[in-house]
Amino acid sequence: xxxxxxxxxxxxxxxxxxxxxxxxxxxxxxxxxxxxxxxxxxxxxxxxxxxxxxxxxxxxxxxxxxxxxxxxxxxxxxxxxxxxxxxxxxxxxxxxxxxxxxxxxxxxxxxxxxxxxxxxxxxxxxxxxxxxxxxxxxxxxxxxxxxxxxxxxxxxxxxxxxxxxxxxxxxxxxxxxxxxxxxxxxxxxxxxxxxxxxxxxxxxxxxxxxxxxxxxxxxxxxxxxxxxxxxxxxxxxxxxxxxxxxxxxxxxxxxxxxxxxxxxxxxxxxxxxxxxxxxxxxxxxxxxxxxxxxxxxxxxxxxxxxxxxxxxxxxxxxxx
Ligand code: TXA
Ligand code: MG
Numbered sequence: 167x168x169x170x171x172x173x174x175x176x177x178x179x180x181x182x183x184x185x186x187x188x189x190x191x192x193x194x195x196x197x198x199x200x201x202x203x204x205x206x207x208x209x210x211x212x213x214x215x216x217x218x219x220x221x222x223x224x225x226x227x228x229x230x231x232x233x234x235x236x237x238x239x240x241x242x243x244x245x246x247x248x249x250x251x252x253x254x255x256x257x258x259x260x261x262x263x264x265x266x267x268x269x270x271x272x273x274x275x276x277x278x279x280x281x282x283x284x285x286x287x288x289x290x291x292x293x294x295x296x297x298x299x300x301x302x303x304x305x306x307x308x309x310x311x312x313x314x315x316x317x318x319x320x321x322x323x324x325x326x327x328x329x330x331x332x333x334x335x336x337x338x339x340x341x342x343x344x345x346x347x348x349x350x351x352x353x354x355x356x357x358x359x360x361x362x363x364x365x366x367x368x369x370x371x372x373x374x375x376x377x378x379x380x381x382x383x384x385x386x387x388x389x390x391x392x393x394x395x396x397x398x399x400x401x402x403x404x405x406x407x408x409x410x411x412x413x414x415x416x417x418x419x420x421x422x423x424x425x426x427x428x429x430x431x432x433x434x435x436x437x438x439x440x441x442x443x444x445x446x447x448x449x450x451x452x453x454x455x456x457x458x459x460x461x462x463x464x465x466x467x468x469x470x471x472x473x474x475x476x477x478x479x480x481x482x483x484x485x486x
Pocket of ligand 1: 187189190191192218250252266271296297298332334336
């Protein structure tokens with residue numbers, strides 16, 4: 167029996183399986199099996215008010231799990247699926263209230279990862295899966311990260327490091343004006359090119375309140391180490407880790423020989439490359455039990471929206 171076949175059996179018998187997607191690893195259960203879905207909330211320590219994303223093999227199957235399929239859904243699915251875009255639509259009855267945290271809508275997506283797609287195809291039923299981390303922690307982008315978060319007992323399909331590295335764009339199509347609830351690798355501009363104007367949910371909300379997307383709660387994706395954000399260059403300091411934005415010239419440390427520096431991780435100065443490595447960088451620095459982590463913010467321009475959103479959730483902005 168292959169690992170994927172074994173995972174299918176586990177899902178069929180109401181168990182949990184962690185699996186790779188192109189964004190982050192997911193912690194999956196049969197989306198139509200309520201006791202199985204409850205196990206996800208328990209394993210993550212996730213509040214029951216935060217709905218799960220439902221993963222399917224293709225758009226045709228997605229339609230079975232919602233009661234409306236507007237032209238915008240058809241066009242977006244044709245353009246971006248499989249891929250990092252979640253569509254929020256009125257839910258079908260087969261999706262229980264546990265999955266959607268009592269909402270009348272369900273978030274659906276088709277992941278762009280061969281292991282996820284084979285699992286979904288062989289299982290044949292929708293898989294509810296949030297990111298495979300403890301609630302409020304940084305999402306896992308490798309199988310090893312999942313193990314660190316949720317332990318050795320969990321069945322994990324290893325599909326290597328995730329190519330996108332941050333969670334999918336969540337687009338609410340159940341509202342009058344389609345609205346981005348969570349920015350991601352599929353940008354507002356790309357969506358607007360297909361369906362016209364979309365809104366952006368701008369506010370930050372406390373987790374656990376009746377927000378339209380509870381994942382938008384502040385500090386939802388944070389390291390344990392206190393994390394501070396800098397517009398511009400972060401200073402050097404002993405015992406403090408830095409996530410730097412790669413650039414050609416860095417201001418040299420005035421006292422390099424005399425001052426101990428904390429570890430530094432330099433990330434690529436492009437949104438796709440940066441997103442891919444961001445969570446691994448935060449995890450690496452978090453592991454080192456430093457006094458603090460400093461993150462340099464990329465520019466406040468549209469192509470960086472999703473990355474800036476995740477950095478904002480990881481830490482506290484410093485004005486200087
Ligand atoms: O890339 C991803 O989306 C990953 C992979 C595993 O697919 N999943 C993920 O799931 O990030 P999770 O549970 O960590 O985040 C799901 C987000 C939350 O912010 C949640 O509030 C929102 O999607 N969401 C899910 N269903 C929703 C609904 N019916 N209405 C509004 N927001 C919803
Ligand atoms: Mg998550």
